[in-house]
Amino acid sequence: MELRIDRQALVPVVQQIVDALVCWLHCNEVAPGARLPPVRQIARINLLSQSCVVEACERLVVKGVLESRQGAGFVVATPTLAAQVRQDDLCFQGAEPKSGQLCELQLGCGGLPESWRETDDLIYAIRQVSRTDMTGLFNYSTPLGLPALREQILKRLKPLEIDVEDSRIMTTAGASQGLDLIVRTLFKPGDYAVVESPGYPLLFDLLRLHGISLLEVPRTPHGPDVAVLEQLLQKHRPRGLFINSFHHNPTGGSLVPVVAQRVLQLAKKHGVLLIEDDVYADLHSGTGVRLAALDDSVIYVGSYSKTLSSSLRVGFVVASAEVIARLAEVKMISSMGASRFCEAVLACLLGNGAYRKLLKRQRQRLSSDRQAALQLLEDAEWEVFGKPAAGLFIWARSRWLEGAEVRAQAQRHGVALSSATAFSPLGDPCDWLRINVACACDKRARAFFQATAPNRPQSF
Numbered sequence: 206m207e208l209r210i211d212r213q214a215l216v217p218v219v220q221q222i223v224d225a226l227v228c229w230l231h232c233n234e235v236a237p238g239a240r241l242p243p244v245r246q247i248a249r250i251n252l253l254s255q256s257c258v259v260e261a262c263e264r265l266v267v268k269g270v271l272e273s274r275q276g277a278g279f280v281v282a283t284p285t286l287a288a289q290v291r292q293d294d295l296c297f298q299g300a301e302p303k304s305g306q307l308c309e310l311q312l313g314c315g316g317l318p319e320s321w322r323e324t325d326d327l328i329y330a331i332r333q334v335s336r337t338d339m340t341g342l343f344n345y346s347t348p349l350g351l352p353a354l355r356e357q358i359l360k361r362l363k364p365l366e367i368d369v370e371d372s373r374i375m376t377t378a379g380a381s382q383g384l385d386l387i388v389r390t391l392f393k394p395g396d397y398a399v400v401e402s403p404g405y406p407l408l409f410d411l412l413r414l415h416g417i418s419l420l421e422v423p424r425t426p427h428g429p430d431v432a433v434l435e436q437l438l439q440k441h442r443p444r445g446l447f448i449n450s451f452h453h454n455p456t457g458g459s460l461v462p463v464v465a466q467r468v469l470q471l472a473k474k475h476g477v478l479l480i481e482d483d484v485y486a487d488l489h490s491g492t493g494v495r496l497a498a499l500d501d502s503v504i505y506v507g508s509y510s511k512t513l514s515s516s517l518r519v520g521f522v523v524a525s526a527e528v529i530a531r532l533a534e535v536k537m538i539s540s541m542g543a544s545r546f547c548e549a550v551l552a553c554l555l556g557n558g559a560y561r562k563l564l565k566r567q568r569q570r571l572s573s574d575r576q577a578a579l580q581l582l583e584d585a586e587w588e589v590f591g592k593p594a595a596g597l598f599i600w601a602r603s604r605w606l607e608g609a610e611v612r613a614q615a616q617r618h619g620v621a622l623s624s625a626t627a628f629s630p631l632g633d634p635c636d637w638l639r640i641n642v643a644c645a646c647d648k649r650a651r652a653f654f655q656a657t658a659p660n661r662p663q664s665f
């Protein structure tokens with residue numbers, strides 16, 4: 206079994222072994238119960254230490270891919286309920302609903318894959334807070350969130366020209382809680398809200414949950430289509446407009462200044478609340494014009510889920526002091542505040558520079574993987590929406606194959622695609638796919654794209 210480990214790569218060796226083993230199991234269609242070659246043999250053939258191979262196998266045991274059997278070494282596990290639950294988690298993120306296969310590559314997933322997540326600094330910060338901050342371990346946070354954290358976040362927003370005082374920021378349990386509080390507090394059932402199409406599926410669900418009717422504005426590579434937006438505002442007098450400004454989910458595009466200015470003019474003219482969702486902001490160092498930098502009335506939502514950890518659940522909202530006070534009241538009524546412990550951990554990572562260094566590594570890696578992914582798509586002659594220059598996503602479709610045929614090829618290559626309907630506010634099907642740059646260079650994705658190219662080799 207040749208694993209092709211690259212010792213110069215930024216990905217740790219153990220993680221490369223994990224990925225390569227998963228790929229090998231897939232490509233060889235290894236059945237549940239089959240034995241993996243002995244660790245000693247895998248290590249010898251690939252010039253690896255046995256301890257690295259064992260660690261990789263043990264990680265796969267935790268993931269439910271392998272089982273460790275006395276006297277038999279590692280064997281391929283039977284799909285479990287836990288694995289099914291993991292698949293269901295991904296569906297939540299706009300991934301293709303269960304295909305029934307284990308360890309598929311989630312080419313359309315909404316965050317960084319596990320192999321990109323870094324644990325050392327996070328573990329250090331967790332220990333640090335546990336050792337030194339008893340209140341962080343046991344008490345509620347304050348209504349607006351830990352002052353030390355808010356100060357750090359405000360510092361990070363300054364390069365984006367969002368320069369506001371302390372009373373205008375509040376922490377939340379991820380951007381999700383921020384959006385939820387905004388909708389609960391500032392909208393009422395029967396209101397209309399404008400959302401981008403394609404756009405973020407859980408926002409559509411959240412608005413529907415609160416009895417709000419959706420109006421869709423097409424998302425162009427440069428932001429919402431302002432001509433359609435103007436008509437919607439004139440005709441329906443909606444209460445609010447939600448824009449995922451930078452590195453948009455799912456198209457990867459970013460708002461350009463001229464569109465930002467026009468959106469703002471229209472929102473002001475029609476008295477519409479403007480909510481800027483910028484959860485992917487940190488994935489790129491470029492500044493770019495934020496709506497919240499142009500006008501104080503914009504409500505800005507951010508998060509640390511996409512870079513540091515979705516599990517810490519730390520996000521924030523920036524708005525006028527009056528709006529923040531109202532949101533904070535609802536936040537306390539509905540949740541007694543955010544997690545003080547998680548806030549303290551994040552404040553530690555922002556304060557000691559570890560977060561800044563993490564971003565540098567992630568951005569570098571994303572940038573080279575994006576180039577490679579765009580090249581793969583070009584070689585396979587796919588149509589790419591707006592060729593994103595940053596962020597996590599590319600929105601693309603095959604020029605040559607029907608949607609069903611693309612999905613069949615994906616399944617053959619162990620690749621799970623994004624949902625055909627989730628990104629449409631009304632659930633309309635489309636053949637565009639969200640491609641996660643961080644997954645696109647995996648061997649399974651490469652083989653899949655090649656198989657969709659015209660005059661592709663007949664491998665099946």
Ligand SMILES: Cc1ncc(COP(=O)(O)O)c(C=O)c1O
Pocket residue numbers: 315378379380381382405449454482484507508509510511515519520
């Ligand atoms: C556009 C957008 N907004 C908000 C969220 C929610 O982020 P969080 O995990 O911080 O709640 C996501 C998550 O995928 C997203 O894509």
